[in-house]
Amino acid sequence: KQEVTQIPAALSVPEGENLVLNCSFTDSAIYNLQWFRQDPGKGLTSLLLIQSSQREQTSGRLNASLDKSSGRSTLYIAASQPGDSATYLCALLSSGTYKYIFGTGTRLKVLA
Amino acid sequence: KAGVTQTPRYLIKTRGQQVTLSCSPISGHRSVSWYQQTPGQGLQFLFEYFSETQRNKGNFPGRFSGRQFSNSRSEMNVSTLELGDSALYLCASSLTGGSPEQYFGPGTRLTVT
Numbered sequence: 611k612q613e614v615t616q617i618p619a620a621l622s623v624p625e626g627e628n629l630v631l632n633c634s635f636t637d638s639a640i641y642n643l644q645w646f647r648q649d650p651g652k653g654l655t656s657l658l659l660i661q662s663s664q665r666e667q668t669s670g671r672l673n674a675s676l677d678k679s680s681g682r683s684t685l686y687i688a689a690s691q692p693g694d695s696a697t698y699l700c701a702l703l704s705s706g707t708y709k710y711i712f713g714t715g716t717r718l719k720v721l722a
Numbered sequence: 723k724a725g726v727t728q729t730p731r732y733l734i735k736t737r738g739q740q741v742t743l744s745c746s747p748i749s750g751h752r753s754v755s756w757y758q759q760t761p762g763q764g765l766q767f768l769f770e771y772f773s774e775t776q777r778n779k780g781n782f783p784g785r786f787s788g789r790q791f792s793n794s795r796s797e798m799n800v801s802t803l804e805l806g807d808s809a810l811y812l813c814a815s816s817l818t819g820g821s822p823e824q825y826f827g828p829g830t831r832l833t834v835t
Contacts, residue, residue, distance in 0.1 A: 644823060653726075653812055654826040699765065701824070709778055710755065710814075710824065712765040 612637040612704050616713040623690055624721050631685040631716045633700035638678040641703040645674050645685050647696040648715075654699065658685070662705075690720045724749065726815050726827035734833045740801040743830045747794050747815030753777075754796040755824070756788060759810040771796050772818060800832075808834045 613636045623629055633643070642661050646654040658667045658674040660683070666675040673686040683700055700713040727746045735741050747754050755778075756768040767780040771790035790796045794815075800807055810829045816822035 642823075646826070651810070651829075651831070653728075653828040654814075656823060656825060659823045701765075707778070709767050709770075709780070711767070712757075714764055 612702070612707075612711050614700065614702060614711050614713040616698075616700060616716050618716060619714065620717040620719075622719045622721065625690060625692060627690050627720075628686070628688050629690055629718075631687070631698050631718070633683040633685070633713050635681045635683075635702055635711075637704065637706075638681055639705040640678065641705055641708075643674075643676055643683050643700060643702045644710075645672075645683075646699045646701065648699060649696050657698075690718075692720050692722045695719050726813060726825055728811075728813050728827040728830050730830060731828065732831045732833075734835065735803050736835055737803055737805060739803050740799065741803060741832060743798045743811055743813075743832075745796045745798070745813030745815075745827060747796070747813075748825055750817070751815035751825070752794050752818050753816045753822070754790060754794065755814045755816075756796070756798050757812045757814065758782075759812060759829070760808075765812070768798070803834045805834050808832060 615634045644659045645657040648654050660676040671688040676683045697715045697717045699715045701710050729744045753772045755770040759765045770778040774790045785801045788798045812829045814824040814826045816824050
């Protein structure tokens with residue numbers, strides 16, 4: 611059974627720091643992995659989508675990598691800003707079940 | 723291009739009642755998925771509809787049901803509401819086939835008293 615874990619559960623950093631969020635999964639049979647941000651009480655905003663055949667994707671200050679062999683994806687945020695404060699979720703599309711499975715999320719707070 | 727819309731945004735119901743939530747996908751998207759989000763369980767997959775057919779289903783009791791119309795709009799119904807059904811219900815739409823990207827709506831906050 612596919613399990614998706616995100617560590618740390620919460621993170622607080624000063625503005626300007628570069629930071630890395632982690633997403634681990636137990637089964638490498640995936641179609642893709644997607645990173646989202648969620649503001650309190652709101653829906654999810656898609657940040658980056660990495661297909662199974664890709665190693666990384668970049669958008670602005672965000673860079674996501676995927677290593678299926680180690681069951682790991684990382685989201686790198688450069689020069690963090692208070693506006694980056696949110697919960698970050700990873701989700702993967704399982705090849706076997708064709709279902710999206712979400713991680714537990716990392717709650718990020720960037721201090722001004 | 724309009725995003726995914728969900729109505730209503732907020733809902734308060736009493737135990738034992740039933741509720742219907744609505745989701746309109748992005749134009750051209752034919753797949754609609756529903757999720758339940760609670761503080762304790764996180765985001766859990768309810769079901770997915772494509773071309774008016776349920777294509778995939780999560781591990782929820784039969785009180786949770788859904789349907790999709792020919793214009794790809796989807797509704798989710800919960801009967802005999804329980805306190806534990808209080809949650810944020812999210813809908814996501816995507817293109818079909820392959821390895822699509824999901825786009826989420828703002829959610830419906832359901833409170834059961």
